[in-house]
Amino acid sequence: EDKVVxxxxxxxxxxxxxxxxxxxYEVTNFRSLLWYKQEKKAPTFLFMLTSSGIEKxxxxxxxxxxxKELFSILNITATQTGDSAVYLCAVEAGGFKTIFGAGTxxxxxx
Amino acid sequence: xxxxxxxxSRVICxxxxxxxxxxxxxxxxxxxxxxxxxxxxxxxMLMATSNEGSKATYxxxxxxxxxxxxxxxxxxxxxxxxSAHPEDSSFYICSAGAGAxxxxxxxSGTRLTVV
Numbered sequence: 001e002d003k004v005v006x007x008x009x010x011x012x013x014x015x016x017x018x019x020x021x022x023x024x025y026e027v028t029n030f031r032s033l034l035w036y037k038q039e040k041k042a043p044t045f046l047f048m049l050t051s052s053g054i055e056k057x058x059x060x061x062x063x064x065x066x067x068k069e070l071f072s073i074l075n076i077t078a079t080q081t082g083d084s085a086v087y088l089c090a091v092e093a094g095g096f097k098t099i100f101g102a103g104t105x106x107x108x109x110x
Numbered sequence: 111x112x113x114x115x116x117x118x119s120r121v122i123c124x125x126x127x128x129x130x131x132x133x134x135x136x137x138x139x140x141x142x143x144x145x146x147x148x149x150x151x152x153x154x155m156l157m158a159t160s161n162e163g164s165k166a167t168y169x170x171x172x173x174x175x176x177x178x179x180x181x182x183x184x185x186x187x188x189x190x191x192x193s194a195h196p197e198d199s200s201f202y203i204c205s206a207g208a209g210a211x212x213x214x215x216x217x218s219g220t221r222l223t224v225v
Contacts, residue, residue, distance in 0.1 A: 036154070038205075043154055088216060098148060098201050100216050102113075 002027040004091050006101035014109050017079050021104045023089030024071040033065055033072050036088040038103070043088055046074070079108045113137055114206045116217025123194055123224055131189045131220045133204035139184035140206035145177075148201040157202075160187050194224040 004025045013019055023033065032050045036043035047056045049065035049072060056063050060079075065072045076083055089101040113136040123129050133143055142161050146154040158174075160166040160181035168174045176198075178190040187206070191198055203219040 086215070098219065100203060100219055103216055 002091075002093060002099050004089055004099045004101040006087075006089050006104050008104060009102065010105040010107070012107045012109065013079055015080060017108075018075065018077045019079060019106065021074040021076075021087050021089075021106070022071065023073070023101055025089075025091045025099070026070060027091050027093040027099060029093050030067065031092040034090045034092065035063055035072070035074050036090065038086045038088060039084075043086075046087075076106075079106075081108050081110050084108045114140075114204065114215045114217040116204055116220055118220060119218060120221040121223070123222070125195055125224055126193055128190055128192045129194055129222060131191075131202055131204075131222075133187045133189070133206065133217050135185045135206045135215075138206075140187070141184065143181055143187040143204055143206045145179060145187075145189050146203045146205070148203065154203065157189075191222065194222070196224045198222065199224045 035046040047063045052067040063074045086103040115134045145157045158166045158168045166179035181187040204217045
């Protein structure tokens with residue numbers, strides 16, 4: 001059965017801390033892994049990862065994929081209160097099937 | 111932690127029939143639930159927002175008579191795709207929240223195929 005597991009489910013940190021969010025997966029015919037940030041309604045796209053070992057960066061956020069160990073991490077450095085959100089990991093598999101993880105709820109305290 | 115159960119995970123139906131998708135919050139009361147749709151290689155598209163006991167608010171371009179949303183209790187919202195057509199084939203996912211400041215939890219999604 002295809003599945004995507006995110007950890008931790010929730011996390012509380014202080015401003016300035018660095019956090020690492022984890023996403024492991026078991027799917028058939030892996031195509032890509034995506035990270036989203038959800039604050040209010042629709043999640044906003046962060047990264048798409050298709051190749052192992054290539055780090056993607058956007059400001060204080062970065063992500064990397066390990067297709068051998070079947071996981072990805074999302075790092076956020078120097079966290080700010082505006083980073084408080086639910087971070088979703090999703091894996092696209094064969095047949096345009098998308099499997100979502102349950103998300104990690106991050107709360108950054110001022 | 112907050113858990114949202116979505117059922118069924120996948121369904122195949124004939125053109126012209128209706129399909130109901132359920133979204134349940136298992137350990138919290140969901141005052142607000144969102145329904146999304148995702149086409150291949152695209153991001154999630156918000157379809158509608160439903161609040162318990164009131165009519166759903168549909169996003170522009172979403173036919174409310176085709177995608178019926180019912181949020182009759184604080185733990186259950188349903189999306190019914192009426193008179194389904196092959197172009198309705200998609201991935202539908204719900205998310206539920208307990209209110210402002212509590213965040214939202216996603217269901218596992220439903221893959222609908224209309225043949």
